[in-house]
Amino acid sequence: MTRLTIMTRFTALLIAALLLAAPPLRAQAQCAQMNDFTRDETRQLMSLLVAPEADPLDQLFAFEDLMCSVSPVVRNMALKAGATSGSADVRSQILFRALSQQQIIRVELGEGRAGDGTAGEYSNRILNMPVEAVNDVAGCISFQPPGKATCNQTHHLMLMGPGIRVFNRMKMDSSRWYTLNGDMTYSFGDTIDGELSLKGAVYPATIRLF
Structure with missing residues (x-):
């Protein structure tokens, strides 16, 4: 050598x-x-x-x-x-x-229910949301570049008191975009939980913090 x-x-x-x-x-x-x-x-x-x-x-x-x-x-x-x-x-x-601190925020969806009582299409799925930008002052995490704004208006989560509000348009198949949205509340421990809507169904959702 x-x-x-x-x-x-x-x-x-x-x-x-x-x-x-x-x-x-x-x-x-x-x-x-x-x-x-x-x-x-x-x-x-x-x-x-x-x-x-x-x-x-x-x-x-x-x-x-x-x-x-x-x-x-x-x-x-x-x-x-x-x-x-x-x-x-x-x-x-x-x-x-x-x-x-996370590079990718992973949302774990549970068994969802649509308005007609049928099972949600995305039940028991994990959705990956890569973090693009963080604004500490606004308490916002953007999943797409925010440009000159403090927060991307259609791809973000926002700190709301003891929890967060998620609003993220996601491409769920080859051609269609759907909005994942809803509130999640944090009390103690290593997860935050709540309910999120996606494509006409509501899902119990969990994000692991550490």
């Missing part, structure tokens, strides 16, 4: 290692800077996040700090820990951050 081949392979391995260690671009975009917390700092922030007597605003700040950690493990732990917060406002922020 020549020296050039060895150096080429070493460089490729080094680049791969750096890419794996680097925070996702979306996490970097949502942070003024990424933080390399000490163990004690991480432990204190995590304790504040789960303390039942903590002020919700302090919990929210602790969560945001942890989500800007350089460690992907710490960021994932912050999402799971924050989901147990007693504050609906904190959980709402955790819901949005969990969704906005």
Whole structure:
């Protein structure tokens, strides 16, 4: 093996290692800077996040700090820990951050029913919605480029209090587009649930957050 081949392979391995260690671009975009917390700092922030007597605003700040950690493990732990917060406002922020970290939001449809009582055509299906853009200020995730708007008007989900509203026109076969829409509510845990309409039927729906 020549020296050039060895150096080429070493460089490729080094680049791969750096890419794996680097925070996702979306996490970097949502942070003024990424933080390399000490163990004690991480432990204190995590304790504040789960303390039942903590002020919700302090919990929210602790969560945001942890989500800007350089460690992907710490960021994932912050999402799971924050989901147990007693504050609906904190959980709402955790819901949005969990969704906005995903490259593809997958909607699991259950057994649907059409208006005439027949089974929904898309029962027990998983629908993939690739995330195109995130607007933290508007609380919106777009599934198509939003252009100059804060949110794509026909392909998006919007944060609505303790849950989300989905409105996404999707190409379900070779030629027809249908609108997936409805509300989903988040309480605790790693899923958000609700009912979504699609092509004349209503389906129980679940999105896994982490």
